[in-house]
Amino acid sequence: MNRYRFILLEIILPLLFAGGLYLVFRSSDTVVYQLTSFVGLSGMVDLFRGFTVVNAFPEWFIYSLPGALWLLAFQNTISLLKKFTGKTLVPLILLASLMGIGLEFFQYLNFTDGRFDIVDLLFYFGATFLALINVWLIKNKWELYAEGETSSSALLGVLFVAFTFIIYLADIV
Numbered sequence: 428m429n430r431y432r433f434i435l436l437e438i439i440l441p442l443l444f445a446g447g448l449y450l451v452f453r454s455s456d457t458v459v460y461q462l463t464s465f466v467g468l469s470g471m472v473d474l475f476r477g478f479t480v481v482n483a484f485p486e487w488f489i490y491s492l493p494g495a496l497w498l499l500a501f502q503n504t505i506s507l508l509k510k511f512t513g514k515t516l517v518p519l520i521l522l523a524s525l526m527g528i529g530l531e532f533f534q535y536l537n538f539t540d541g542r543f544d545i546v547d548l549l550f551y552f553g554a555t556f557l558a559l560i561n562v563w564l565i566k567n568k569w570e571l572y573a574e575g576e577t578s579s580s581a582l583l584g585v586l587f588v589a590f591t592f593i594i595y596l597a598d599i600v
Contacts, residue, residue, distance in 0.1 A: 430507075437503040437561060445496035451475050452489040487546050495550035498527045502558035511565045520562070524555040 449459040450472045463472055481489065502520045509516045528551050535543035 433503075433507065438500045438507070441496040441500040441503075445493040445500070448489060448493045448496075451479050452481055452484065487550070491544065491546045491550045494527065494547055495554040498523065498551055499554040499557055502555065503561060506558065506562050506565075511562055516562060517559065520555065520558050524551060524558075527551040527554075 446459060449457055450463060453460070455461075455464075455469075460469070460472065463469055502523050505519050505523060506516060509519065528548060530539065530541075531543060531547050531551070533539045534541040
């Protein structure tokens with residue numbers, strides 16, 4: 428597996444799948460759908476919506492899986508930027524997880540819109556577990572990813588803000 432396959436399979440694919448779930452299965456009131464409409468792609472999305480039987484899928488697939496996929500892509504992006512090394516890698520992955528879990532608890536406490544769901548928490552924990560497994564596998568098996576310098580903390584900070592914003596807009600608003 429090379430770096431570009433990792434980016435495609437571990438970052439882009441989960442983001443596309445999560446975005447597709449929001450577009451096809453969620454209401455047209457979501458920010459993701461509104462952005463798609465703004466760029467003129469709502470007709471294509473509506474075509475897919477016409478072929479989809481939403482009731483045929485379990486609730487966790489529609490409502491819990493997308494958030495976990497966003498989180499997994501975020502955590503994998505952090506790992507890639509840190510080149511799977513450094514003392515701060517695991518704490519950064521756990522901090523990203525804490526952000527998702529924290530948003531869920533804010534929903535529970537009615538500090539934000541949305542509905543608290545224990546299944547969402549389980550999916551966030553699952554995404555974190557998968558991200559940590561990726562780190563372990565690459566550190567111990569795929570040394571190609573362990574080489575090189577780490578990224579700047581400013582870039583990681585921007586990513587934290589961007590992914591938090593995406594998760595907030597997609598899941599809560």
